[in-house]
Amino acid sequence: MKAAIVGVTGYTGIELVRLIHQHPVLTLGTLHSHSLHKNSISEIYPHLQQLYKQEVEAYDAEKIMACNDLVFFATPSGISKDLVADFVQKDFPVIDLSGDLRLKNLESYRKWYQKEPTTQEMIDQAVYAFPEFTIEKSNLLANPGCYATAAILALVPLVQAELIELDTIILDGKSGLSGAGKQLSDASHYVTVDENMSMYKLNQHQHIPEIIQFLQQFDQTLTTLQFTTSLIPVKRGIFMTLYAKVKLGITLDQIQQTYQQAYENKPFVRLQDGSLPELRQVIGTNFCDIGFGFNEDNRVLTVVSVIDNLVKGAAGQAIQNFNKWAELDETSGLMHVPLFP
Amino acid sequence: MKAAIVGVTGYTGIELVRLIHQHPVLTLGTLHSHSLHKNSISEIYPHLQQLYKQEVEAYDAEKIMACNDLVFFATPSGISKDLVADFVQKDFPVIDLSGDLRLKNLESYRKWYQKEPTTQEMIDQAVYAFPEFTIEKSNLLANPGCYATAAILALVPLVQAELIELDTIILDGKSGLSGAGKQLSDASHYVTVDENMSMYKLNQHQHIPEIIQFLQQFDQTLTTLQFTTSLIPVKRGIFMTLYAKVKLGITLDQIQQTYQQAYENKPFVRLQDGSLPELRQVIGTNFCDIGFGFNEDNRVLTVVSVIDNLVKGAAGQAIQNFNKWAELDETSGLMHVPLFP
Amino acid sequence: MKAAIVGVTGYTGIELVRLIHQHPVLTLGTLHSHSLHKNSISEIYPHLQQLYKQEVEAYDAEKIMACNDLVFFATPSGISKDLVADFVQKDFPVIDLSGDLRLKNLESYRKWYQKEPTTQEMIDQAVYAFPEFTIEKSNLLANPGCYATAAILALVPLVQAELIELDTIILDGKSGLSGAGKQLSDASHYVTVDENMSMYKLNQHQHIPEIIQFLQQFDQTLTTLQFTTSLIPVKRGIFMTLYAKVKLGITLDQIQQTYQQAYENKPFVRLQDGSLPELRQVIGTNFCDIGFGFNEDNRVLTVVSVIDNLVKGAAGQAIQNFNKWAELDETSGLMHVPLFP
Amino acid sequence: MKAAIVGVTGYTGIELVRLIHQHPVLTLGTLHSHSLHKNSISEIYPHLQQLYKQEVEAYDAEKIMACNDLVFFATPSGISKDLVADFVQKDFPVIDLSGDLRLKNLESYRKWYQKEPTTQEMIDQAVYAFPEFTIEKSNLLANPGCYATAAILALVPLVQAELIELDTIILDGKSGLSGAGKQLSDASHYVTVDENMSMYKLNQHQHIPEIIQFLQQFDQTLTTLQFTTSLIPVKRGIFMTLYAKVKLGITLDQIQQTYQQAYENKPFVRLQDGSLPELRQVIGTNFCDIGFGFNEDNRVLTVVSVIDNLVKGAAGQAIQNFNKWAELDETSGLMHVPLFP
Incomplete structure (x- = not known):
């Protein structure tokens, strides 16, 4: 399955790239950034040379849905809350790693994030997906902080x-x-x-x-x-x-x-x-x-x-949520030995 | 006034050397170590080249009293408790930076340090000297941890x-x-x-x-x-x-x-x-x-x-205790600007 | 194929464990250490909990050959030079990560390592295996420093x-x-x-x-x-x-x-x-x-x-040498995305 | 003697503050910054609390000359080259820690710094002051990089x-x-x-x-x-x-x-x-x-x-140059024991 990443140049975005590389089912789809567009992700991140040549493109919801099977939002808070509507409308699977869809109480979001919240309708569809405890399923998953x-x-x-x-x-x-x-x-x-x-x-x-x-x-x-x-x-x-x-x-x-x-x-x-x-x-x-x-x-x-x-606290947990969503073994592609020492 | 340092090769011992260097009244006296004896402290610590040439000698209570005005014990716990008796007997000023003379309850020392305590007589003479709060005076000061x-x-x-x-x-x-x-x-x-x-x-x-x-x-x-x-x-x-x-x-x-x-x-x-x-x-x-x-x-x-x-938590506080004991301004030789950045 | 590791508790030994975990063909065989024997490698290295439970055993050449398909020596210099003879005699595959079998000139080893070299016979059989350049094959490979x-x-x-x-x-x-x-x-x-x-x-x-x-x-x-x-x-x-x-x-x-x-x-x-x-x-x-x-x-x-x-400079290169020896793709199990940042 | 510091909020500026604090002759004069103006330097740098309360002011050549005996420029390259003229005109002592006055060849400055150089007249008056070797005296000293x-x-x-x-x-x-x-x-x-x-x-x-x-x-x-x-x-x-x-x-x-x-x-x-x-x-x-x-x-x-x-490579060498200029002992206020460990 192909996964798009929005916000790929941030730390959690680039960590998704690392983890998807080792995943048995997921492969890297289109890559998107608001500010940094390059012909190749490895121009921005030399550690990816000879591993990935994907272009980093501007954000484009239609293209994301056309070319991928799901999308990860690895954006700072305040971005995905407005962007996910396009995907929700078409029931396209979204895993949001930001804080935008986690709080069920819109006032609480306004208070703690100092930003305008998403809509009640959107927040009702989002599932706060803590993979060790959550059983509810959804095509709109809010990954924990x-x-x-x-x-x-x-x-x-x-x-x-x-x-x-x-x-x-x-x-x-x-x-x-x-x-x-x-x-x-x-x-x-x-x-x-x-x-x-x-x-x-x-x-x-x-x-x-x-x-x-x-x-x-x-x-x-x-x-x-x-x-x-x-x-x-x-x-x-x-x-x-x-x-x-x-x-x-x-x-x-x-x-x-x-x-x-x-x-x-x-x-x-x-x-x-x-x-x-x-x-x-x-x-x-x-x-x-x-x-x-x-x-x-x-x-x-x-x-x-x-x-x-960046792993259990972000990109790894997002993959774990994907695994559960895709009804794969929860540990698929995630059972690494720590880098030690 | 000349200060001897016992345990000079440890981190708090060598920090005493640094602070005494900048003190208006204290000067470096004899230096002692249980294990490392060298013709010059700067053979052990090259950062002291051209600043100090003192010999690092074996421990010798008589010599310490003969050549210095006071002694700092910068030894690990379990050392000074046995050694200070010679000094106390002659009312020679001691500032002990180890934990040996801090606890008034001998059983408590035995429990927490897993070592035999000093004698009740010795502990009775020692003053736990917290310079911000302690007013009692003594020639046997226990410097806080x-x-x-x-x-x-x-x-x-x-x-x-x-x-x-x-x-x-x-x-x-x-x-x-x-x-x-x-x-x-x-x-x-x-x-x-x-x-x-x-x-x-x-x-x-x-x-x-x-x-x-x-x-x-x-x-x-x-x-x-x-x-x-x-x-x-x-x-x-x-x-x-x-x-x-x-x-x-x-x-x-x-x-x-x-x-x-x-x-x-x-x-x-x-x-x-x-x-x-x-x-x-x-x-x-x-x-x-x-x-x-x-x-x-x-x-x-x-x-x-x-x-x-190493400063307020050890050597600096010991100098501060010395300043109070010697009736100098509490801040003598201690008002440094932090190394920043 | 099962790989034994001698010297598993050192940094290169434990790195071999990490890399073998991700290898498509190699699996972890018996683990050996000269000093640390435990019922489970994860008692020594908690980062391996729930990943590996292998016992860390004393060195035993016979057992290594009986239970494994090859052996990695991840020992400090001066160890493998004496131990590999048993394996060479039976033509059991050895990849030595230490410096013991690298220098063809025995005098040179004596001079630079300040130790007695192995025998001329042994050194003649060993191949200094630099995977980018070496084409010679052998069951006794000396991995570069x-x-x-x-x-x-x-x-x-x-x-x-x-x-x-x-x-x-x-x-x-x-x-x-x-x-x-x-x-x-x-x-x-x-x-x-x-x-x-x-x-x-x-x-x-x-x-x-x-x-x-x-x-x-x-x-x-x-x-x-x-x-x-x-x-x-x-x-x-x-x-x-x-x-x-x-x-x-x-x-x-x-x-x-x-x-x-x-x-x-x-x-x-x-x-x-x-x-x-x-x-x-x-x-x-x-x-x-x-x-x-x-x-x-x-x-x-x-x-x-x-x-x-620890990877290209030791354990990874050893796996790369193994891949070539086993006629696998040179990159098998080694194409990781760097941990970044 | 009072020393003004221009560019006090940079690393070399703040290091001058630290060193002047321990100097027997120099005291802190007025402090200047292009961007950060505060009622007290310790609002910007909490490590200076209770040590210094000087205001950080906008740059003002007249005031600097009126209130101080000399001025240190601790500014990035490209600043002092234009500002020192006012001081040179009145033969007010300047020690410039930037690269602006070091190169005698104006073309060389243009090439390496990618900026317009100062005037030939100015550069002729500046002395590249390397305290171990330079004997020439001047009221316009260029401190080495x-x-x-x-x-x-x-x-x-x-x-x-x-x-x-x-x-x-x-x-x-x-x-x-x-x-x-x-x-x-x-x-x-x-x-x-x-x-x-x-x-x-x-x-x-x-x-x-x-x-x-x-x-x-x-x-x-x-x-x-x-x-x-x-x-x-x-x-x-x-x-x-x-x-x-x-x-x-x-x-x-x-x-x-x-x-x-x-x-x-x-x-x-x-x-x-x-x-x-x-x-x-x-x-x-x-x-x-x-x-x-x-x-x-x-x-x-x-x-x-x-x-x-920041010391021998900048602020300390500047003080050393001051000491020589003021005909003090070269080591005045500079013979510290390193912070060790």
């Missing part, structure tokens, strides 16, 4: 099994720079980032409403989260730390069993056996590795979940 | 003013590699650390009892802390994040005023004006920069404090 | 076509830390490497004789090289810079055509079109990207070749 | 003593990112730089004519250089490698003695005793450390010189 992915996989078993006091949840996320995209700013200059760590968007990150919305299907009383995001000097990866008080009487054993049951048949979630995962053990792959420690003195549970923000 | 310094400066105003619920305190510390010392291990190999982040000693870090002991002078009911420590790929620096619920009715204004009053005359604590500090803004200096954000929805206060673990 | 690979691919077209003055060759190689292996030393400590660059083994690197030996098949008069190696703060990759004076009258056009002809049908050598390659464009892959610039004022040609030291 | 500094210190003894064949000189420079300034570009984005190395401006770097011009005072026959510059993933520092063939009959002893004599009374040049310097041993300081190795087989001498590009 990177921080949201790491947070949700850490939290769902606890919330579902009612093990924790919801008002004690603290999510402390650390991300590599690719998470901020390739736009230029003082904050992404090498000299700013190297040998530094900085916190940003304290309680203002746009993935917060997405996490709350998703967790409310397990517990409606969850309405707020403490959520911080920091930049660390690495290219890729999210290191998410979750703290929460477990309810009185809950034991470490119960916590372990809850996680094991939740992820028994989930090939991309790897529970650590009594240890904590390091960031590097998932780089380049679709795995989410989870470990935890329990402090009996104050009943604080610490959970660490690590993902590659 | 690096994580403890960042945690205590973030916490004292809140605990002292009874603004937070003590059982909600969560300390999430991130440190550069120099904090782990220069001993070789898989965990400190470049290939392990680069592009990685890992959590270690979850609720087992030996600075935990030191923080609790110190805070108990402000509130005896504080008996436990949630405390995690992680390694991030930088050489120097601690980025400490504190989360705690403020008590009902406490406002952001009150929090701000409390910090301002606490640190009004403390030249090395710089409160950020409405922003959060980045790690790099303190590197190479004795500053601790503190900022915070308040989530009114769930009453969670987030405080970030950053220090250079 | 990492620096040697980058140097040889930059030099062969020039030497073969007699374009340069041989006594002006200067090779200035920069390598990431994985090239130094995972043994612990001050030189590989994170704090030593980060924000640093250092040159080592000036004209003493053991890859020098291997390069000269190989190039002499094109020009016997080449007997010496200026060769330096430096460490830069990256995990993977070799950035090799070659300087040489071209002979009087040689034009940039001739140089370009020479390279193009030399690498016309070599799928892993990618000539840059008028630009210089960056290190990152080959990471994780078997590509060698080559670019050059010509200074007409002084006739100095500058050639830059970049490889991933 | 960073690569030029590392190259000149490596080359002068060899050229002066006629030890090398001039047409074999190869300079291979590697620089940290701060050398490229803080302007935003794809090339300075963290994700581009981290885990990468790239060569740029091959034989096109604007420091080439400056090096040749300076060396011609020792040997007029030197007219061309092979010169490459690369970026390595560090913040600060230049690692310059020089290759050259020594003339027949020259011995290692002669080379060593030549360097020793050349730098006998030069406090900032530290010759390594038989070893090669690492980049990190000069960071934060005005030192240039030099080491070399000699290959007797092919008479190639390898020289490595390392500097901090």
